[in-house]
Amino acid sequence: MKHYTDTIHVSSETGRLRKVLVHSPDSGLGKVVPSKAQDWLFEDIVHLDTIRRYEYDYYIKLLLYFLDEEKIKGQLADMEAPDYHRNFFKPDHPDFYNSQHVVELQVLLADILADTSIKSQLVASVCAIEACSYDIQRELMSYAPATLARIFFSGTPDEREMIFPPIPNFIFTRDIGIVVNDHILLNKPMKEARKREALIAKYIFYHHPLFAAYHDKVIELTDTQHHFLLPNDADVERVTLEGGDVMVVSPNHVLIGVSERTTREAAAQAVRQLFDRDVVEKATIVKIPHKRDYMHIDTVFTQVKRNVWVMLGDFSHEQIAGAQTDAIHRALRIQPQRLDDLEILQFQKNNLSSPRQFTSLEALLVDVSVADLGAAPDDVHIILSGNDEFPYDAREQWTDSCNVLAIQEGVVLGYDRNDKTTEAFRALGFDVVNVADLLASLESGRVKADELADTLILMPSAELSRARGGFHCMSMPLLRDP
Numbered sequence: 001m002k003h004y005t006d007t008i009h010v011s012s013e014t015g016r017l018r019k020v021l022v023h024s025p026d027s028g029l030g031k032v033v034p035s036k037a038q039d040w041l042f043e044d045i046v047h048l049d050t051i052r053r054y055e056y057d058y059y060i061k062l063l064l065y066f067l068d069e070e071k072i073k074g075q076l077a078d079m080e081a082p083d084y085h086r087n088f089f090k091p092d093h094p095d096f097y098n099s100q101h102v103v104e105l106q107v108l109l110a111d112i113l114a115d116t117s118i119k120s121q122l123v124a125s126v127c128a129i130e131a132c133s134y135d136i137q138r139e140l141m142s143y144a145p146a147t148l149a150r151i152f153f154s155g156t157p158d159e160r161e162m163i164f165p166p167i168p169n170f171i172f173t174r175d176i177g178i179v180v181n182d183h184i185l186l187n188k189p190m191k192e193a194r195k196r197e198a199l200i201a202k203y204i205f206y207h208h209p210l211f212a213a214y215h216d217k218v219i220e221l222t223d224t225q226h227h228f229l230l231p232n233d234a235d236v237e238r239v240t241l242e243g244g245d246v247m248v249v250s251p252n253h254v255l256i257g258v259s260e261r262t263t264r265e266a267a268a269q270a271v272r273q274l275f276d277r278d279v280v281e282k283a284t285i286v287k288i289p290h291k292r293d294y295m296h297i298d299t300v301f302t303q304v305k306r307n308v309w310v311m312l313g314d315f316s317h318e319q320i321a322g323a324q325t326d327a328i329h330r331a332l333r334i335q336p337q338r339l340d341d342l343e344i345l346q347f348q349k350n351n352l353s354s355p356r357q358f359t360s361l362e363a364l365l366v367d368v369s370v371a372d373l374g375a376a377p378d379d380v381h382i383i384l385s386g387n388d389e390f391p392y393d394a395r396e397q398w399t400d401s402c403n404v405l406a407i408q409e410g411v412v413l414g415y416d417r418n419d420k421t422t423e424a425f426r427a428l429g430f431d432v433v434n435v436a437d438l439l440a441s442l443e444s445g446r447v448k449a450d451e452l453a454d455t456l457i458l459m460p461s462a463e464l465s466r467a468r469g470g471f472h473c474m475s476m477p478l479l480r481d482p
Contacts, residue, residue, distance in 0.1 A: 006213050010179040010480045011251040013303040014406040017067060019479035021173050023105040024060065024089055025051050028154035028166025029467075042168065044466045051463040056171075057089055058435045058459060059413070059471065060102065065442045066407050066449045067101040076443040092146040103210070103478065105173060106149050109200060112207045113145035122203050126152060129195055130164035139163075152200060167196050172469045173476040174243040174298075176201035180254055183217040183279050185270060190240040190261040219273050221266055241266040244296025244473055249303065250372035251482070254280050255364075257297030258287040258343075275349045284364060287343040288315075293398065298472045301361060301402055304383065305410035305454075307375035308428070310421070312397045313388040315342060315361035383424045392420040399461070403470030410454045413471040415461035425456045432456045 007019075030048030061079070064072035078084060087095040091106040098107065113119045120141065127137045140148060143157065151157050155166040169175070176197055177186045184205055189198050205211050205218055223239050245257030245267075254274060256267045264287075271283040288294045301311035344358035358364040362382055369375040385401040386392030401421040404412040414421070416434070426432055435457050441447035459471065 006210055008179055008184070008211065008214055008478050009182050010248055010477050011181050011482055012480055013247055013249055014305050014409045015480035015482055016408040017063075017406075017475075017477055017480055019101050019103065019477070020063065020067065021103050021105055021108075021476040021478055022060070022063070022474065023153075023170045023173050024091065025056050025168075025171055026106070026150065026153045026166075027156070029168040029171070031155070031162070031166050032168055042466070043468055046463045046466050051467075052089070053086065055460045055462070055464045057086070058439070059474065060089060060097070061439055062413070062435055062457065062459075063102045063407070064097065064099060065439065068097075068099040069442075069449070071097045071099050071102075073443070076439060092150055105170065105204070106153060108204050108208050108210065109152065110146045110149040111209075112203060113148050115207070118203065118207050119145070119148070122152075122200070123148075125199055125203075126164075126196060129199065132164065136163055152196070165193075167194070168467075169194055170197050171467065172244070172473040174473050175296075176243060177205065177476060178243045178246040178248070179476070179478055180246070180248050180274060181251060181279050182214065183219055183274075183277065184211070184214060185219045185241075185243075185246060185274075186221070187242050188221045188240050188266060189242055190238075190263075194242075217277075219270070219277070221269050221273075224265060238263050239266045239269060241270060242296060243476065244298045244469075246270075247298065247303070249368050252280050253282040253284070253368065253372050255284045255286055255297065255368075258285060259297060260290050260292060260295050262296070271347060275352075281349045282346065283349075284344060284346040284358075286361070286364070289341040293394075295468070296473075298403055298470075299397070299400065301365065302404050302406075302412075302472050303365075304404065304406060304412050306373040307369045307380045308383065308410070309365045309369075309381075310383040310402050310404055311361060311365065311385065312402055313384040313386075313393050316382070316384070316388075381428055383421070383428060386418070386420040387424040387427075389420055396421050399465045400468075400470030400473075403472045404456075405471035405475050408450075408452070411452045411457070412455075413457050413459050415465055415470060416458035417461050417465060422456065422458065430454045430456050432458060434458050435460070 029046060032042050032045050034045060061072060087093045088097050090096055091104045123137060123140045151163060153167060153170060155164045156162045175187055177184050186202060187198055189195060206215060221239050221241055240261060240263050242261045245259055245262040247255040249255055256270055258264050258267050267285050274280050274283060286297050288297060288300055294300050300315060301309055303309050344364050345355040347355045366380045369380045370377050386396040396418040399417055400415055401418040404414045406412045422432055431454060433455060438457055442449060
């Protein structure tokens with residue numbers, strides 16, 4: 001088993017990223033069929049080789065240049081050769097990059113499956129969830145750890161046999177858990193399709209040496225007593241939470257969304273546990289419309305730097321107040337969002353009975369930048385999806401214009417297809433660079449990762465964007481600089 005440094009700590013959304021948990025697209029992604037796509041939370045089927053070779057691999061290359069340069073330096077030319085076989089990117093191949101800074105979830109799973117006791121427990125648990133026969137359970141026990149880990153993700157040991165469904169959403173590692181300072185808040189997924197993910201994640205966080213020092217700092221949410229006696233559609237009592245609805249914006253402040261995937265009860269329970277454990281002193285609940293368009297709060301806004309955010313204009317002051325000045329824009333807007341769709345309450349640990357209320361998302365983000373991060377009020381900027389031009393605002397939000405990942409202050413990854421949002425970044429003075437060009441500059445030494453500032457890195461996105469998640473979703477930060 002590879003030795004990992006065990007420091008886990010995240011206290012911001014934009015501090016220099018030092019360690020991140022990812023999962024590269026596995027063969028299960030290529031088994032999503034149209035009739036099951038929505039059951040497995042996909043809007044469309046994707047082309048696996050394209051999403052790997054021409055999109056996600058660029059993400060891993062870039063992360064390695066920023067987080068673990070010695071693993072990638074000098075190999076870029078070979079990787080661009082037509083006959084390159086991608087073994088560097090395959091978690092179960094001897095040539096895998098195997099970084100302790102860009103940490104692959106499948107490798108962690110294979111590590112813990114080397115323990116026969118853990119393997120037996122997890123096989124039994126997965127088989128119970130998937131209603132497998134006892135013969136299949138015995139078959140799974142016969143596989144080597146690396147093979148079994150691959151099966152748990154893809155559902156199949158080879159191209160001919162499928163034991164259970166794939167779990168293609170595991171590329172969105174943020175949803176399995178969030179590091180809040182030195183604690184780990186585990187998810188409790190809304191959808192049945194993600195229950196195996198939650199189970200695997202729980203075993204990894206409790207059993208892998210990387211997290212050994214944090215077992216007493218794992219926070220799990222539990223169902224309410226009443227939930228078991230209520231009908232399945234009684235969402236008010238359900239406890240479901242996904243990591244895309246949690247943002248650590250400062251050491252003492254966490255934002256938790258109430259959305260299509262995270263319930264009020266779960267948000268309240270998470271806040272209580274974070275307060276009781278003295279993890280944070282302030283928590284803001286952000287309720288957004290219960291719509292597929294706004295799956296999590298990180299599909300509506302993310303942070304670029306301490307005084308810059310990107311968000312959907314529907315939640316700005318003007319939109320919420322209904323004060324559109326453009327009559328055509330107002331007439332064409334399909335479903336304008338109003339104040340009753342948005343509720344923002346901020347709780348202080350020592351004063352739970354008198355929460356502060358914000359009338360717009362923009363007001364909250366400005367307050368975070370000023371009150372928590374020390375920005376000047378006049379120096380806070382909100383970049384709007386699609387440059388706030390209809391219909392590009394809605395179109396580009398759907399393809400994750402608001403779901404960017406900061407790898408250091410002001411340096412963010414976003415999809416190359418969101419042209420109007422890119423214009424808005426440029427207008428604010430950001431450099432815009434294509435990832436292939438940046439990689440070439442990093443490889444040659446013309447550019448140093450530490451020296452980049454105020455830069456939007458455009459990532460290829462034709463297939464990745466169909467999976468309905470951006471790079472904020474595809475990352476679970478484990479360690480950031482303060």
